[in-house]
Amino acid sequence: MKVKHIDHIGIAVKSLDKAGKFYTEALGLKVHDVETVTEQKVRVAFIPITDSEVELLESTQEDGPVAKFIAAKGEGIQHLAFRVENIEEALAELKAKGVRLIDEKPRMGAGGARIAFIHPKETNGVLVEICQRD
């Protein structure tokens, strides 16, 4: 599998508007877009930096994965995403290597990416996503 670079870092926040201020006002970065991903029960603010981005994640519902993350651990880094050239190949290779996956098949993520999560038990507690953008 070819891992190209860190695609994004997902940060769970209570409020996109409040959290975004650090990135825009203190760091001088720009929020490129805000998108609601209904399936993930989340609103996402994209803050690009070179070929990676920070994604601020705000839950839209109390039972969403981001709301549960914040309830358990507080606001903070929720996942790390690596961009791969071919997500089907990457998933097949990980499976063949015995790596436990949350998603055996890619699903749609924010920004039109196809994404899949690896089980955090395999990654020292870090929720790792692989994603492909065409």
Ligand code: ZN
């Ligand atoms: Zn992500």
